[in-house]
Amino acid sequence: MTDDTSLDVICANTEQDTGAVATTDQGREQTALDKKVNEHFAGVVVRKDLVKAVKGNAIVPSYVLEYLLGQYAASDDEATIQAGISSVRQILADHYVHRNQSELVKSTIRERGRYKIIDRVTVSLNDKDDVYEAEFANLGIKQVLVEPATITAHPKLLVGGVWCICDIEYFHSDNSRVVPWILGSIKPIQLSHFDFDSYTTSRRHFTTDEWIDLLIQSIGFNPDLFGRRAKLIQLVRLIPFVERNYNLVELGPKGTGKSHIFSEFSPHGMLISGGEVTVPKLFVNNSNGRLGLVGYWDVVAFDEFAGKKKRTDKALVDIMKNYMANKSFSRGVETLGAEASMVFVGNTSHTVPYMLKHSDLFDELPESYHDSAFLDRLHFYIPGWEVDTIRSEMFSEGYGFVVDYIAEVLKSMRNTDLSDRYQQHFTLGSDISTRDRDGIHKTFSGLMKILYPHGEASQEEIEEILQFAIEGRKRVKDQILRIDSTMAAVKFGFQDADGTWHRVTTLEEDEYPNYYAGRYATSERARAHEPTAEDESRAATDKSPTDAEAEPPLFEGHRDYQENQRGVSYQELLMPYLRGASEISIVDPYIRMPHQGRNLVDLLALLAAEKDPADEISVTLVTKAERGEYEHQHLLMLNDIRESAAAAGINFNVAWDESIHDRSIRADTGWKILLGRGLDIFQKGSGSQYDLGARRQEFRQVVSFGVTYIREKAA
Missing domain, CATH: 3.30.870.30 (MITD, C-terminal phospholipase D-like domain)
Structure with a gap:
């Protein structure tokens, strides 16, 4: 094993702006976009295929690997880059703790007395002894004492755990109650600060198409293999990071990367299994007053959320409904607020027309969540069935933002509200309810911040994301109308400055009109003077024998x-x-x-x-x-x-x-x-x-x- 000098450099750099990979490509000619990205965002971009090259069998999030690459390969010189990549590989080999090698690492710490490691650290309060104790996920050691000042500086250590670079010391005592492991230092792996004005200034050098492609490459995908709509669907997954208290659901087939963003993309998001959710873990533990995940993380995502037969806690559902609507929850007699966005992802087992014919698009959810009051809190429904199954050729070899950098950019905009930017050009339908309007506004604001952080967009660009925001909320509301007959139907659309009405439909509504039709569809089409399948069937029955024999005219x-x-x-x-x-x-x-x-x-x-x-x-x-x-x-x-x-x-x-x-x-x-x-x-x-x-x-x-x-x- 090597010494810890290289990781000492990283720890020192956590107090500075991150570096980044600005590499020249080996055997691959840079695209015009790659060159432009390196010109205007030098120091905060990385070639995305390098992450895979250095990862090996280290089971760590992408933002950890890109953080390391940013520290060691921030150069245009090929020799420096190759040396940097070698350094990162060596650091992972020597300091990342594999679970099956934990005993070897512990032995190294004992023999050296002090050693630096990369591991996921979770801290809990031992209220009997009134001390904080750390647990290291891969190293497998527990009850390591942590100073209160460390918890004050990094409170997320208490909820869910954080990837860190740590100095671990070893000192054995004859007292069997004393843990021999000592935490010398700890540095969470994330960017400390950045220049937002520089980010927005550089954005102005890119067209909208170029900017979208840059963001898709930052996620890790090749934009050439995605259409415009598919790209927007991918970018909606980022809205919970940039918009406070945003409630998002995505249901679709397996293997489409639904949970990838929430596990790999940002140090501010937490992905948990839907079956592991409890009131104390998510909101507050009333026995000790400790806040749950929503109090510390920007995004809490529930993986594997679907499953009709899953057992759920009715009290949790009720608290979740209140939090999603009011951004608050109770701790005894005290009411607390939080800003965490909620994301629910799960797999579907039936096709869209099957669900539309026999039930609804929320059919896969557990029974307690298949409730109109809960579903009405959702701001957007991503149609997961439109997303391609992830294939190897879909991954990018181009340049994208270091994910830690873009994660901080998104976090910095959570307090900004751009939901009114469409109002100089368009007006929402008058019968769109307050809750529908809130969902549309939050999605529109999120996409504006992601695509146009400088606040400059044309009327056509604003119309595109407004229509997309309306469609996502309409998908939620249309399915609620199938579940709850007391809900009022809504005419979704917007009016432009000339008074022209633009009706918005969902894609599955256009694809399967006969199955999509229901109480809402009938009402909507009646107001739009459009015949329903029932109307057409009745008209066919009323035809004379001569009419029935005649071929219908072809559409012109x-x-x-x-x-x-x-x-x-x-x-x-x-x-x-x-x-x-x-x-x-x-x-x-x-x-x-x-x-x-x-x-x-x-x-x-x-x-x-x-x-x-x-x-x-x-x-x-x-x-x-x-x-x-x-x-x-x-x-x-x-x-x-x-x-x-x-x-x-x-x-x-x-x-x-x-x-x-x-x-x-x-x-x-x-x-x-x-x-x-x-x-x-x-x-x-x-x-x-x-x-x-x-x-x-x-x-x-x-x-x-x-x-x-x-x-x-x-x-």
């Missing part, structure tokens, strides 16, 4: 599809307008990549399946030629498509046009279809050959796109 006009929407396919999107055509022209400048070629083949297969086997169809693709090293592969792909289509009775030809930009499909049936994104409307899937989305398009999520149907002539 424009439709928009939201990012992450499912249930969309070429079958329902295009085929009604192409059915019966003998000549079709597809104008799309970007049929180059393999997945774009597969999209084209999917459409040709539908055309081949629907025509009479004895008929032939002529399909012409008007596109741009690929140049450079991939030109040959491009031509081979198109030739393979031509040969495959010919076997199914489709004469496929390619026409080159370097001037085209817009994408469209024209058929001799008289219809022209304008496709904003051409055929490339689907998100990248998992790549697994067993993924249902690879077999049926309706199981895939789409990107945001629009389609316009124009009747050019009668068929």
Whole structure:
């Protein structure tokens, strides 16, 4: 083992601003965003793949590793960086305590008399002896005396434990009651202070898209693999850190990273198992008056919160409901306030349409929490079913903020309120209740602080996050209306300065209107003069025999599809307008990549399946030629498509046009279809050959796109 000199440097630096990794990439060219990040945030950014490189088998949060990297690899010089990475690896090897090596570490402390370690430390009060005692999670020692001044400086040691760099000394005594372990010094691993004005000044150098990508990279993900809506969903997970008393729920499939932010991202958050929650642990222990988690942490997140059969404490639910509504709780006759945000994450076991048809989107919660009064305290419901299962290629190799730095930035803005910034442009619906309005305001304020900490945003940017905030609260309220028939329906939306009303819907409402319809949906649609499924069914029954035999006219006009929407396919999107055509022209400048070629083949297969086997169809693709090293592969792909289509009775030809930009499909049936994104409307899937989305398009999520149907002539 090495000496403790290197960690002494870290302990000294905890009283200073953090350093950071500003590395040059080995074998990877920096992107324009990477260069810009290093230019304007030099000293507080880290290349995210380095965290994985140094972690090894150390089970420590990311903020601990990035803290160490910031202290040792803060240089643009490659040699210095490599030396710094080696130092961090050596520190973890020598000073991080693995549980299976705890006896070896204890022996080292005994032989040396004093040694520095990295471990999670929890302190409790021994009221019999009136002393504070520390317990070291991995080292496995207890009853180590802690000075009261240490507790005054770091009160979080009392609740949940904190990762620390500690000096441990060993002095054996003949008195068996005396613990031989002595705490020489202790330094929690977190930033001490930073310059907020510098942060907001540097923010002005970034466009909104660049800033969002920087934040996504700071979380640890590659922004290129996320759409705009998916990025906003990830950033909503940060709102509890920047907004006081924010109540958030996320339910969805396993493996989507629901709890990652709350366990790895910030030293100000505490993730606990939903089954381990008690009144004394969460709020206050009336026997000794000690405050619980909400009194010390900015965010308390409950993992594995779902589970219908889980046993719950009714008293805890009641106290939690009061705290979530009033930000206070009782300690005997005394009422105390706290600022901790509450986050509830859990897994779902059914699909969205199944839950909508048979119950509601809160169906998985324990019975005591499946209560309208509790649910009405929630400010936002993250649709976890929209979030992709985490895959290795989704992790970022680009630069992001040192998580300890961005955690302090978010914490510093908790007292700021930007909830009124939309009011110069928009007005919320008049029948939105106070509790609904509070939820919308807190989400809007949180996103404003995350995306526009300098307070500058355009009307379009404000509208985007206002609509997103309304949708998240609407998802909560719509499900409550299924549970509690006494709740009043609400018309969710906003009005702009011109008096135009913008109705807001949830994505699942647009995807599954028949299952989503209920008391609220009926009332809402009636006011919006929209027919419900029941209305349409009644209208069909009332039709005359002649009407029933007539084909309904095809829709003419424009439709928009939201990012992450499912249930969309070429079958329902295009085929009604192409059915019966003998000549079709597809104008799309970007049929180059393999997945774009597969999209084209999917459409040709539908055309081949629907025509009479004895008929032939002529399909012409008007596109741009690929140049450079991939030109040959491009031509081979198109030739393979031509040969495959010919076997199914489709004469496929390619026409080159370097001037085209817009994408469209024209058929001799008289219809022209304008496709904003051409055929490339689907998100990248998992790549697994067993993924249902690879077999049926309706199981895939789409990107945001629009389609316009124009009747050019009668068929």
